[in-house]
Amino acid sequence: MKNKKPDTEKPSKYDDLEKMSISELLLNINNEDKTVPQKIEEVLPKIECLIEVIVAKMKLGGRLFYIGAGTSGRLGVLDASECPPTYGVSDNMVIGLIAGGDYALRKAVENAEDDTEQAWKDLQEFDIEKNDVLVGIAASGTTPYVIGGINDARKNGITTGCITCSSDSPLARASEYPIEVVVGPEFVTGSTRMKAGTAQKLVLNMISTTVMVKLGRVKGNKMVDMQLSNRKLVGRGTQMIMDELGIGEKEAEKLLKEHGSVRKAIAAFSRK
Known part of the structure; x- marks a missing residue:
């Protein structure tokens, strides 16, 4: 046909x-x-x-x-x-x-x-x-x-x-x-x-x-595993951590850079 x-x-x-x-x-x-x-x-x-x-x-x-x-x-x-x-x-x-x-x-x-x-x-x-x-x-x-x-x-x-x-x-x-x-x-x-x-x-x-x-790659509505490949994304990740944990920008950015992702930073803070 x-x-x-x-x-x-x-x-x-x-x-x-x-x-x-x-x-x-x-x-x-x-x-x-x-x-x-x-x-x-x-x-x-x-x-x-x-x-x-x-x-x-x-x-x-x-x-x-x-x-x-x-x-x-x-x-x-x-x-x-x-x-x-x-x-x-x-x-x-x-x-x-x-x-x-x-x-x-x-x-x-x-x-x-x-x-x-x-x-x-x-x-x-x-x-x-x-x-x-x-x-x-x-x-x-x-x-x-x-x-x-x-x-x-x-x-x-x-x-x-x-x-x-x-x-x-x-x-x-x-x-x-x-x-x-x-x-x-x-x-x-x-x-x-x-x-x-x-x-x-x-x-x-x-x-x-x-x-x-x-598959668990989003928490709430956030891209918690995103790659931190530029300044904008580092800023976005820092804000996510600030919002989630109620901490200041400097502490949030330090956590993010130390642990490499929003998810890991939040988990590390929560274990304290």
Whole structure:
């Protein structure tokens, strides 16, 4: 059976964009963007199911992998790269891979997304195994690199999920835990860095944030394990300690620098 045209490729509801004023363009783009959270709300149970399995696997020592191409791949790499500084986890805990390799983060790599075998080769470099979870990201749900990776992962007993913005796509059918956020046609026809990209980013935020909370990487509402990689973050950590312990800035900063994290500083003070 021939696959239907992806929802992300349908014509925009707007035409003659070049004739619109700047204010009209902004208003119409904003109106379209407002629909994205509503569409995500419709699939929250699906997101919950995927997160539950990720948390369970990670408690067994597993990791979370993202694979994608183009904008989707960049968003996965972005989410993965922000977990270590935000939550103090290993670089090897959440891993993002993009078709074409790191070079493709800045420039398009011709035909990289069309190789159905390359994703599995890329994943094998990280010794992906049965306690890991693989999430494929593709707005259209038709990207060969992503579908090939998901299919190969399932053949090897690895749990799979996906984030796509088209209904009944090959990627969703290939994945055990599909998330389909069908945001409809883009303002600029086919420009999936817009609503589709926004939807993917929001879902990725939900996944990684909720996983880290459930793994104990947040206390109250604070990033108590964040890396102290610059002056701003040292200041933020100092304030957290001040708020938690009711002590002055100098003492809080001294504790933070001595113990290296907000969590350890608070624990050390509490043992006194």
